[in-house]
Amino acid sequence: MMIKTFASAVHGIDATTITIETDVSQGIKFSLVGLPDNAVKESQQRIEAALRLNNYKWPRQKIIINMAPADLRKEGSSYDLPLAIAVLAASEQIKNEKLERFLMMGELSLDGNLQPIKGALPIAIKAREEGFEGFILPTQNAREAAVVDQLKIYGVDNLMQVVDFFNDDVELEQTIVDTREEFYKMLNHTDLDFSDVKGQENVKRALEIAAAGGHNLIMIGPPGAGKTMLAKRIPTILPPFTLHEALETTKIHSVVGRIDKDTSLMTERPFRSPHHTISDVALVGGGTYPQPGEISLAHNGVLFLDELPEFKRTVLEVMRQPLEDRKITISRAKFSVEYPASLMLVASMNPCPCGYYNHPTKECVCAPGMVPKYLNKISGPLLDRIDIHLEVxxxxxKKLSELNETEGSAAIRERVIKARQIQSDRYQGMDGIFCNAQMSSRQIRDYVQLDSTSNTLLKNAMERLGLSARAYDRILRVARTIADLETSAGVESHHISEAIQYRSLDRESWGT
Structure with a gap:
């Protein structure tokens, strides 16, 4: 008897429906075809033990299972459940009338219990698109999948619950999540706040500008100056997720299995801080079976690279294209996958190997020439993609011991949201442009008109401070954001003046 059950394969951050065709006939051979990997091939042993321990039989007949489309590689152990149900239905041990209406995924333990899967959200989205009535999956993933409306989500704990459901012996309990209520309830929840930071008013101002314009930023300062503490609080002043951004970000984290059982939708912007020993593949994504890297996990959030010069140069260089295109394409001989990577890069570094170059009280003990050599670990093309250079x-x-309340994240975020709204209106209808940091040279000419005073100020700064040519566009982008924070229609001389301050590393005298 030939039976079809339905599962799904995740490719990139999207899913493809897999039809599991199972035929049980006379004979003794077992064949599993359709490009299964080793984890899928090993499912026979898990399924056979699970059936036996739950008083069902593995058929002693010829079993042929085809996973279509047969030219798409099937990976992982999540196909155990649909394969087990297909074998039971094809050997007429359970009813098959409802099988075509449901998509199933789940890894089986030897006792028949179900283990959580990866990619539940993109699979659920695909199931709805394909017109399935429901999606049966492990309980641990049910809330994540229930974000998708117009699809019945059934979380189950073991194989027997699914068998009883198809035999009409029990009704499964549907998992229901009010997506919008869940989203807005946790939207402004955060454990960190800028009110915890004492002093550093000039740094807070720079971070506010960076958040308002989506600008990449690098902080240079001695150990203990507060660079990491400040960076960790940047997500608290970024605009709240839109529902679309939350769904897109949750999909990426779902693919790598980073959504816990109590979470249905991510409501906080991600903050990723990889260690400097990270490999280039772990940062941008890839591997034999490609997975999203840190830059994709930071999508719509912040990627923080602490101690930037300590990262391997090859690791930093692979970031150039994703920072520019805001996506990463991973190519293999037979296929390619694309992951989104629209993020805000925040980096920090010491000014020299000992950490005390330019320190107000401690003396730098580095040998002559060590400071520029240390800075040269970061290439010019990478620095070119960082708009704000900030000395901390x-x-x-006296500042640390003050008891006065400092401005909190909520007040700063309000100003950032207003500035982002101005930019959203300005770039409406422009594909791929959402904030000032994404402006091209042509758009800078259109939206940053300088008067003679501002033009002279910028010219003098370029000459006297030894600013490089690549700093020119960056200064204008940052100045446009400063003007937006003040709701100023034009860019004035004091906006240019403040923006010039944020190009420390472009000064020819820095580090010499």
Missing amino acids: VPVPF
Whole structure:
């Protein structure tokens, strides 16, 4: 008897429906075809043990299973459940009338219990698109999949619940999540706040500008100046997720299995901080079976690279194209996958190997020439993609001991949201442009008109401070954001003046 059950394969961050065709006939051979990997091939042993321990039989007949489309590689152990149900139905041990209406995924333990899967959200989205009535999956993933409306989500704990459901012996409990209520309830929840930061008012101002314009930023300062503490609080001043952004970000984290059982939808912007020993593949994604890397996990959020010069140069260089295109394409001989990578890059570094170059009280002990050599670990093309260079100095004791309340994240975020709204209106209808950091040279000419005073100021700064040519566009982008924070229609001389301050590393005298 030939039976069809339905599962799904995740390719990139999207899913493809897999039809499992199972035929049980006379004979003794077992064949599993359709490009299964080793984890899928090993399913026979797991399924056979699970059936036996739940008083069902593995048929002693010829079994042929085809996973279509047969030219798409099937990976992982999540096909155990649909394969087990297909074998039971094809050997007429359970009813098959409802099989074509449901998509199933789940890894079986030897006792028949179900283990969680990866990619539940993109699979659920595909199931709805394909017109399935429901999606049966492990309970741990049910809330994640239930974000998708117009699809019945059934979370189950073991194989027997699924068998009883298809035999009409029990009704499974549907998992229902009010997506919008869940989304807005946790939208402004955060454990960190800028009110925790004492002093550093100039740094807070720069971070506000970076958040308002989506600008990449690098902080240079001695150990203990507060660079990491400040970076961790940047997501608290970024605009809240839109529902579309939340779904897109949750899909990426779902593919790598980073959504816990109590979470249905991500509501906080991601903050990823990989260690400097990370490989280039782990950062941008890839592997034998491609998976999203750190830059994709930071999509719609912040990627923080602490101690930037300590990262391998090859690792940093592979970031150039994703930072520019805001996506990463991973190509293999037979296929390619594309992951989104629209993120805000925040980096920090010491000014020299000892950490105390330009320190107000401690003396740098590095040998002559060590400071420029240390800075040269970061290539010019990478620095070219960072709009704001910021010097961070230690906070004096007087500031640390003050009891006065400092401005919190909520107040800063309000100003950032207003500035982002101005930019959203300005770039409406322009594909791929959402904030000032994404402006091209032509758009800079259109939206940043300088008067003679501003033009002279910028010319003098370029000449006197030894600013490089690549700093020109960056200064204009940052100045446009400063003007937006003030709701100013034009870019004025004081906006240019402040933007010039944020190009420390472009000064020819820096580090010499």
